[in-house]
Amino acid sequence: MPPFRKLLRRLAALSAAALLCAPAAQAHPHVFADVGLALDLDAERNVVSVEVTWRYDDFFSLLILEDMGLDADGDGALTPAELTALERFDLDNWYEGFEGDLYMYSGEQKLTLGAPEFVSVSVDEGRITSVHRRSVSPAPADGLVIEPYDPTYYIAFEASLPITLPAPCTAAVAKPDLDEAERKMQQELAQIPEDQFLEIEPGRDFADRIEVTCAAS
Template structure:
């Protein structure tokens, strides 16, 4: 589908995401481990801004990797990490990132972090994990099958977004902004969830 120029203005950053759902020794949900792999263009810009890989080799030395550590983990107050967990339509809170790691090779920045549940989901009822930027400045694509650690009786199913419906909704919102004479970039609609994959989880009853 051919998009208008304002729609092409978003997203700006493209990230492949992998998730692992972690259960504790009692079989209760403990947290979600999230891995991000950034697109090559954004990776090159950020690495260059940090003064790393000056020869553009697509990798970093051990010394440079130390400087890279936690490059995307210094979250501002209103940033919630783009990982969203819900159950029964209600959001479940997560901690900030812990146990993070960072790397850069094959021309792409990579990071991994763990977030613990503050609100525990009921594992016997369906719960949903989605990775998205509400503003759609960053586009996340879920790659690979979500992994489950600590239990063998849980199923994670991936559901793709309805791209046509999401695009139609975005186009209508853009038209409304244009009609009101508003700044498309500054007032871009919060449509990230519409373009997001969903991971739906269920576990067997004890």
């Protein structure tokens, strides 16, 4: 099993133990990642592919490097061979049905995204940045809605990196109502048995919403 999935399973187990011991029902992410997107459009301004950047938090990056036996001297600088070993650490063996924590909508239509193609990986300031590209079933860019999130909320994604696409199209990020998202999650937790806490999927309520508009030429 890839290190990324191993760590997520380990964190999920820790989360389950913490929830069962907690005095009150609660859930929170264990991994944090900044997200950036670059959309490719065709001549008719249909989105045809998306390049996805994930920049992981420093603690999770450290766990990945330690699990893979990389950066043994701890200087934060990986050798070319170590960077090669790190390639696709979060892309290989996506399980059947996994949607890559990225959801795109054109009106009421949910778009189909292809398998991830590795673009690059780097480590700077103690954080791993992974970039991959996915094809998108063509749809008009104008009115496109994009939501990067982990349904289980083990990973908290934030669209804090650049969102780029060709002019005259632009993207705006709408932040979630965190208080309302927390209220909904607590309400759901209160209605299910403790041993099913990990079955809920509150991630979308905490998700940034990226909205694309294209000005008339």
